[in-house]
Amino acid sequence: MEQELSLINGAKPQPKRLGKNGDGDERHEVIYRAISDAIIKQQLQPGARLREDALTEVFNVSRTGIRKILQRLALEQLVTITPRRGASVTRPTAAEARDVFAARKMVECGLMPEVALHITPQDVSELRDMAKREHKALKAGEQSTAIRLSAAFHERLAQLSGNATLAAFVSQLCSRSSLILAVYGSAGNLGCESHDHEDLINYLAEGDGEKAKAFMNHHLMEIEASLSIVEEEAVAPDLHQIFGMTS
Amino acid sequence: MEQELSLINGAKPQPKRLGKNGDGDERHEVIYRAISDAIIKQQLQPGARLREDALTEVFNVSRTGIRKILQRLALEQLVTITPRRGASVTRPTAAEARDVFAARKMVECGLMPEVALHITPQDVSELRDMAKREHKALKAGEQSTAIRLSAAFHERLAQLSGNATLAAFVSQLCSRSSLILAVYGSAGNLGCESHDHEDLINYLAEGDGEKAKAFMNHHLMEIEASLSIVEEEAVAPDLHQIFGMTS
DNA sequence: GCACCTTAATGCGTATACAATAGTATATGA
């Protein structure tokens, strides 16, 4: 549970305290991405605590900035902030897992016809490239990279619909899905295996929105089915319920 | 454009600086709600600036807290934060308006069958009550109340589906819709008039999810059609495109 | 020996102070 925080600071050898405001916004974006990535890639596992002081040291920004980032992550449900206990990587409940996949089925499938209409040959080749890289990562055993690429694929797909609002929503759902995979996925079987993505691209390239829609539905159901979504409940056992007392 | 900020502080006669941490979180939630409500009720119109100092005075909290709240509102797209210019109520673009309504059609319609399955007589009477109050407000000419109640109705409906994730998303979409109505709606015709909501409840009470779905689609299309969504474009004309220069 | 109380340490919530920047106004020169 306790992990080394420094590992998420992949490419920033102490920014040298670049003072008050060396393009400040940029830095925050970078840090946000770093933490987000670390969570999605499961370098930071559900339940891992994210102490503000530790992050402050790692990224060399003040707590103010860290807090801003943590709150953003909290709104996206990647981290959970408990009032006086601090932030930690959220451990999705079974209900949340169900909700997220239901939402993905509804939105991502609904988007497919639109995508099929708008897609260009350029987009197709880009998607194929992404699928190829994902496949390669999977074969090389780089799980975290594969998960990340898979999420990126689904996000890119949603963007192609042209609806920025729904694309952003899908993006969030994909991030949360990565967490869900981390908690409820069995070791060997991590979603989006096989050639599903390649097949999906073919349908879209043909302009067959309905087939793509049906296939996406199947695809998501398969991923969900591969999970073992059972409530762990260890966190806060409901003593009232267990012992049948009212107060 | 410049409005009186104090009007959003409806019911808090100076909390008397209740010190360091008198259930601090609670206060923030209240303030968040107050600002959010004021935007949705169009007491704060799109483009209105939200200066941190002013809010600090009105609500009697430090800028730190205000900033937190503003950032939350920004993530929900209710306010826009421009890097060194501060926060203002967002003025939705035409593209955003289209995206939001497309999203609402997809999600809210998709949720109807689920709602029809889960709904209880208790829920039905609650919804009828909400619809009645909305109608009354509309007849009494209380526009802002009516808009707020209408949004609340749609949100409650989404909640009844049992999917918290999608419900939260719908909630956001409804908030943004209020803004869109404020910008693109014609004066007289503010959405959700007539007895649409009552009819919808009837379909749901009968358990006819498909009819409810179709009706919801019609309902949302009607609202969207009543808007005059034309790009104002004054905001940030793309000079590169206009003058055809590459750099 | 066990339980409870006290104390210390850790860590977050809040406020305040300082730095930097964008917008505005004014002054000066042509």
Place this chain on the structure above:
DNA sequence: TCATATACTATTGTATACGCATTAAGGTGC
């Protein structure tokens, strides 16, 4: 009189300092 440049003001971005809460450990009393 108009245009340009400079100085100023208003407002945000960032960091730091302080205070309270919670937790854990150690000591003392029973």
